[in-house]
Amino acid sequence: MNDDSKYIEIHNVEQRFKTAKGSFLALQGVNLNVAKGEFVTLIGHSGCGKSTLLNLIAGLTTPTQGVLLCANREIKGPGPERAVVFQNHSLLPWLTCFENVYLAVERVFAATEGKAQLRARTDAALAMVGLSAAAQKRPGEISGGMKQRVGIARALSMEPKVLLMDEPFGALDALTRAKLQDELLAIVQKTQSTVVMVTHDVDEAVLLSDRIVMLTNGPAATIGEVLKVDIARPRNRVELAEDPAYVHARKAVIDFLYTRQAHVEKVAA
Ligand SMILES: Nc1ncnc2c1ncn2[C@@H]1O[C@H](COP(=O)(O)OP(=O)(O)OP(=O)(O)O)[C@@H](O)[C@H]1O
Numbered sequence: 001m002n003d004d005s006k007y008i009e010i011h012n013v014e015q016r017f018k019t020a021k022g023s024f025l026a027l028q029g030v031n032l033n034v035a036k037g038e039f040v041t042l043i044g045h046s047g048c049g050k051s052t053l054l055n056l057i058a059g060l061t062t063p064t065q066g067v068l069l070c071a072n073r074e075i076k077g078p079g080p081e082r083a084v085v086f087q088n089h090s091l092l093p094w095l096t097c098f099e100n101v102y103l104a105v106e107r108v109f110a111a112t113e114g115k116a117q118l119r120a121r122t123d124a125a126l127a128m129v130g131l132s133a134a135a136q137k138r139p140g141e142i143s144g145g146m147k148q149r150v151g152i153a154r155a156l157s158m159e160p161k162v163l164l165m166d167e168p169f170g171a172l173d174a175l176t177r178a179k180l181q182d183e184l185l186a187i188v189q190k191t192q193s194t195v196v197m198v199t200h201d202v203d204e205a206v207l208l209s210d211r212i213v214m215l216t217n218g219p220a221a222t223i224g225e226v227l228k229v230d231i232a233r234p235r236n237r238v239e240l241a242e243d244p245a246y247v248h249a250r251k252a253v254i255d256f257l258y259t260r261q262a263h264v265e266k267v268a269a
Pocket of ligand 1: 017019218
């Protein structure tokens, strides 16, 4: 039986890495459920294990202890139902934007759909991120924000059940970042996707999330606190700035990061 409140289940997960100096315990005792359609961000200081946790959900790595499930199935490797967007967009530079997205569409749908349908899916994904006009350009001919949009279009084109994003806007300037955050909010509202996103940015976390998962510092990092963001959607960044619920959530995250998990590394506040 499907339980939508437990779409992604993370049970007592531990991740150790072998290093030249021996075994390094990155994550320990991580337990979390993510509901279908929920937007969850992972926040914590640099090196605490956010990407490690995201990679485990993506199936790019396997835990040294514990188990992860997606829609009641154990995550044993990467799968098209869990699309990943990385910070560095990872596009193939010799292909156009269209071709970069088409490759992903082909991988997922070629067995069941004809070329015209595959092309229509690619066009629709590019349109969703406002890139129809740049479809025939190569990554070297477009801006960083546009490249990131292609990465998002590629992920969305696979119609994944879960969108996993590792600091997707981390390398962008503040204005482009704000624009893409707003676009992502609108897209997720439309697609009702389940999203797990890694971020360093407190405002980004509060603006986008239904819940903010705060990780303690490593080694042996774990979930320190989970904050529910009780702000109605659609959210408007200008109105939010003075919303008491926004101010409260922001303060709670900053308090966790700077008081309870104080660290020499900086996190954008
Ligand atoms: N393959 C690996 N081998 C050894 N150690 C690793 C490996 N991957 C990650 N680590 C270590 O695990 C810890 C968590 O790394 P991770 O990249 O998940 O942190 P993060 O919170 O995503 O950091 P940042 O915010 O800086 O990207 C770090 O101490 C890192 O050095």
